[in-house]
Amino acid sequence: MSDRKDKNSLTGALARHYENLGQQTSHTNGIENISKSVEFDAPGDPEVLRIVESTLPxxxxxxxxxxxxxxGMNFADLLQRRGVYGLKPEATERLGLECAGRVVSVGADVTSFQEGDEVCALLPGGAYVQSRCPSTPP
Structure with a gap:
């Protein structure tokens, strides 16, 4: 499979998964808040991607x-999903190195951001989610 065809296939698969995510806000499942993410269990074509529910961070x-x-989707995501990307020790096996959105909660020591701020983040992985908890600069 060519890289161009692979990228187009992943773009379409990711777009379909995000359409299935619905509203970007979390919902309450009777007891706990739920967040959805795009994950995969084994390397392969875009069809290995699936939606997973987890507790809101x-x-x-x-x-x-x-x-x-x-x-953002980049070449590293394509290689990682195909099983040929060398992850750094601090990286997660979840896809996605960058995201943008709105701050909905801040930790007790965070002074540089507040709820409602629009932000972007570069991450060691795991950006393909509805809600993400990156560390803030000191």
Whole structure:
């Protein structure tokens, strides 16, 4: 499969997954807040991508929760999904290195951001989610 065809296939698959995510806000499932993410269990074509529900993240003292509005897809994501991208030790196996959205919660030690701020973030992975908790600069 050519890289161009692979990129177009992943773009379409990711767009379909994001259409299925619906509203970017989390919902209450009777007991806990739920966030959805795009993940995969094994390398392969775009069809290995699936929607996973998890508990809405809560920020540690130096983190913020971002309600993700959009994510970037790059060549590293394509290689990672295909199983040929060398991850750095601090990286996660989840796809996505950048996202943009709105801060919905801040940790106790965070002073540079507040709820409602529009932000973008470069991450070690895991940007393909509805809500993300990156650390803030000191």
């Amino acid at each position: 809560h920020p540690d003292a130096t983190e913020v929760v971002i309600e993700v509005a959009t994510v």
